[in-house]
Amino acid sequence: MPGRAAILPEGPERDLGAAAAAGAEFMRALGVDPSDESRPDLALTPHRFATAYAEMLTPRPFDFTTFLNVEGYDEMVVVRDIAVQSLCEHHLLPFVGVAHVAYLPANLIVGLSKLPRIVEHFARRLQTQERLTLQVAEALESHLQPRGVGVVVEATHSCMTLRGVRSEHASTKTSSLRGSLRSDPATRAEFFALVNGAAH
Numbered sequence: 001m002p003g004r005a006a007i008l009p010e011g012p013e014r015d016l017g018a019a020a021a022a023g024a025e026f027m028r029a030l031g032v033d034p035s036d037e038s039r040p041d042l043a044l045t046p047h048r049f050a051t052a053y054a055e056m057l058t059p060r061p062f063d064f065t066t067f068l069n070v071e072g073y074d075e076m077v078v079v080r081d082i083a084v085q086s087l088c089e090h091h092l093l094p095f096v097g098v099a100h101v102a103y104l105p106a107n108l109i110v111g112l113s114k115l116p117r118i119v120e121h122f123a124r125r126l127q128t129q130e131r132l133t134l135q136v137a138e139a140l141e142s143h144l145q146p147r148g149v150g151v152v153v154e155a156t157h158s159c160m161t162l163r164g165v166r167s168e169h170a171s172t173k174t175s176s177l178r179g180s181l182r183s184d185p186a187t188r189a190e191f192f193a194l195v196n197g198a199a200h
């Protein structure tokens with residue numbers, strides 16, 4: 001059925017005061033005193049730290065709006081280069097990149113802006129790139145019941161580039177294909193051609 005499904009942030013309310021207090025302790029434990037009077041600008045840093053993480057972990061609510069496919073559009077719809085900003089669940093460090101999202105409509109088409117919004121919904125939480133990719137594909141499958149879905153995510157994990165192995169140019173690509181994008185070789189090839197920018 002076409003309509004507007006409310007998509008809300010999941011999980012408990014954030015306690016910014018508790019997060020800021022923990023942030024101050026965290027800084028002290030790492031040898032930086034946020035109440036050092038010779039560095040007055042650090043006084044608000046625990047609060048900023050808490051607010052910044054709360055923002056990165058809280059997606060915006062939105063309506064997932066669908067329309068009846070009255071004209072019977074039956075080709076692939078692809079939105080490329082959707083910004084992905086997420087936090088890896090292992091280090092609480094950002095991973096950033098792009099997502100390319102496609103579907104083959106059946107009875108419903110979706111408001112195009114809802115594709116970046118659904119990516120944001122699943123990105124603004126502690127994640128792995130694999131789970132994010134799967135969750136976006138599963139959500140589109142369940143809301144649209146299309147003939148196929150394709151999701152590709154390409155991201156750089158700062159836990160791999162800025163620390164640890166410091167592999168500064170490494171990027172990771174993940175994909176999830178459903179329906180005929182998975183089972184039909186020509187449709188699958190068309191998806192990857194569209195995602196990679198080749199004419200079809």
Ligand SMILES: Nc1nc2c(ncn2[C@@H]2O[C@H](COP(=O)(O)OP(=O)(O)OP(=O)(O)O)[C@@H](O)[C@H]2O)c(=O)[nH]1
Nearest residue numbers: 088089090091127128129130157159160163164165
């Ligand atoms: N599969 C997957 N792994 C991730 C993702 N984000 C971070 N990781 C990895 O999670 C792993 C955690 O490994 P640990 O050995 O417990 O952590 P660590 O000692 O900090 O490891 P190094 O990063 O190798 O220094 C690392 O290999 C990260 O690269 C992700 O989205 N997917």
Ligand SMILES: [Zn+2]
Nearest residue numbers: 088090091159
């Ligand atoms: Zn990590």
